Amino acid sequence: MTGQTPPRLRLRIRFGGDDFIGPGKAELLERIAATGSIAAASREMGLSYKRAWSMIEALNAMFDVPLVESARGGPGKGGAVLTVRGRDVLGEYQAIVAATLEHGGGRMIRLQSWLRAGQSDRREGD
Secondary structure, eight states: OTTTTOOOOOOOEEEEEEEEOOOHHHHHHHHOOOHHHHHHHHHHTTOOOHHHHHHHHHHHHHSSSOOOOEESTTTTTTTEEEEEHHHHHHHHHHHHHHHHHHHHHHHHHHHHSSSSGGGGOOOOOT
């Protein structure tokens, strides 16, 4: 396995229908928490502002209370923050990912060791 890129985990939790949280939504929440801005978070991720808003609307509609609150802005007036529930949801998702890696990391490496030569170097999604 020398020289191979280590396997990585991209965990998506589906709740039914179109309701799910995965790495993209979690990263958006992380970046909103760090920047205080949906626009800045979307720029950092290479997402359109419209796409970021769509993800936030989906998250806010999915849970019992909104995860993100925003204030319309203009210079120095706008912004966005995670609600208490938003921080809790992000924390739980991150804890699930960490536990999965802790308990399954060796198994992922074992699976990778069984790949044909060159398979782990293929593009993601192939």
